[in-house]
Amino acid sequence: MTDSSTGAGEPSRTLALLWGDPTLTAPRKGPRRSATPDQVVEAALSLADERGLAAVTVRAVAERVGVSAMSVYTYVPGKPELLDLMVDRLHLAMPRPPWRSRSWRRRLTDVAEANRALLTTHAWLTEVAALSRPPLGPGVMAKYEHELAAFDGTGLGDVETDAALTFLLGFVQSHCRSAHDAARATTDSAMSDADWWAANQPVLARALDPAAYPRAVRIGAAAGEAHGAAWSADAAWEFGLARTLDGLAALIDAAA
Template sequence: MAKERSSGAGDPARTLELLWRDGAPSVPGGRRGPRQGLTVDAVVEAAIGLADEGGLDALTMRAVARRLGVTPMTLYTYVPGKAELLDLMLDSVFLGMPRPAFAAGEPWRERVTAVADANRALYLGHPWLAELRVHRPPLGPGVMTKYEHELGAFEGVGLDDVAMDSALTHVLGFVQTVARTELDARAVERESVLSDHEWWAAHEPLLTRVLDPERFPLATRVGEASAVAYQGLYDAGHAYAFGLARVLDGLAALIPPGSAAR
């Protein structure tokens, strides 16, 4: 199960060939395939659609084959297995991300915010990404294009190359964490018979009786203030904006005082 939720778990050589379409013709062997028009790209697109709809649990080679109208054995002539398919899916969604160009002279905080916003949108658009462990990312065109673009947010601010890589990793790690929390909250509300507001209303009478403000003065005061501000138990937008601002404040300490980025 762990292998089926991790990147980089397939055959490295075959995965790289498929990622860069090196030695992977649209129809294996250059001959007409079992289904005219079927390609590696079509297989990847079908797999992404399944994962978008039902998460990684819904993604099986049999399910992909059924969506494409072919037998599982036919599918294996295009992609060796699920491990390689996950790498292809990840690289594909990375390659398809919107990547607005950074304007000349644009403040670094705005550039980094644009990177963070784009990654948050990617997670929310493809929730299965939050389920996937990406310790060894597939070094395909999507991963490399994304990395090249996002490093540009830190170019020219006075950081050395290692610090640029670390800063980007820090930002992306924050985005992944808050996106996963937001997706969990959405799943709970979707699967529950109660919205957050309804859940709170149902429990408030009992909580009012058992939670003693004198025993928990800070928890009571801060909790009530937060509930009013969030209009519920949690505000994903506020959590993201507040956390990103703190991440940017921390990165600002790394930028040399004499840098033009200041």
Template sequence: MNQDYSGSGDPARSLELLWGLQARPTRGPKPALTVDRVVGAAVKIADAEGLSAMSMRRVADELGVGAMTLYRYVPGKGELLDVMLDSAYAEMPRRTVEGDWRARLDEVARENREVYLRHPWMLYVATSRPPLGPGVMAKYEYELAAVEGIGLSDVEMDAAVALVNGYVHGAVRSAVDAKQVIQSSGITDRQWWETHEPLLDRIGDAREFPLASRVGTTVGQEFGAPYDSEHAFEFGLARVLDGIAALLAER
């Protein structure tokens, strides 16, 4: 399975693009584009059609220029992807909320969720080597501030933020995948459940699988589907924050 990775391009060139340190083109015709325009076009394509549809040629077509023209601004897809990610992370509003660390960390989770839902292609990029641009750095600073001074060590602060972000990433990816199933099949979750529910008595033995039968039926009746992304997100986020609260209580 193909996998896109951040940090797969030339690190020096990526950092130049991320921080606006690249030299302006000096040869050829007067520059008709900017890095921001190139990135904006790439994000537009990825938002609408997924990252697999985004290529240097496709971005060039979107901008109405030849593919080689883009290379005057961005050296390749790897570096372009780094800047796309950083620009998306920079969209986080980084709101100030009233309350304690739990309220702040809850807001961090919800802001990350908003960004992923707006740009679902981000969920399919491995970011163990994140683009170290201004968007990523501002995001990390904001997230760490949510747990600053609450009794965690620096390593634990980083781990707490990673725990919340990892949970959000997984939860939103499951929700996006479920939405894509509806789009590709043309059948809603409720329609799927209503079609399958009458058949369950024929294939399921409640005596052999009593818990699965009882709980599965209850969930299906509650949500009209085998899964509800909103409920799953809220329940899981609360439990993650409960775990951090338990750690702090031990201190």
């Protein structure tokens, strides 16, 4: 199991597994099945959430399900297909309440927040969820339909709506990847961002020449004081989401 992005599996097999097509998912030759495909997917999800995507191996999944390693291949052909099943399962479980707000900005904020919550809870998703090749299963399609509906009434055409949603989700994914990197740095160094800034800021103040780096010294100090760190995930989220929505507002206003 080496592939680590969605959409890398053999298409017909992957779609058959995602949609549960009985004519295409007949048991393959091998040990008699003593578990279910759902158990294999749930085992893989728990391993990824607990220990990261690298922990999702044939042996580890088999041990968690309680089957032999070889029997895992009677449920899924390989890791590419398993990754698609994992991602689709998480998307299927996302809440999809009816859109009631008349404000498109409020609706798109809710879309962004829901995706941020998903990527925060399942950090490994930022490593595998390719916007260009999503697993086209029931979970992904239900999520896509729900999020497209958030653009109803904006006046955007079909292609623009798809592009606008991709733009929004791209910001969320990029932000969450940066937030995970920051969290990893904290874990690896056993030092919080605030502690890192408190230790380094006085050194920088003495070492950097304000005449040579006037903006870096002034603006860096102001930002560090405001956030208590060199970078704040929450501040970056609020600023970035607002600017992303502002950009979409220009498109939607023009369409109106």
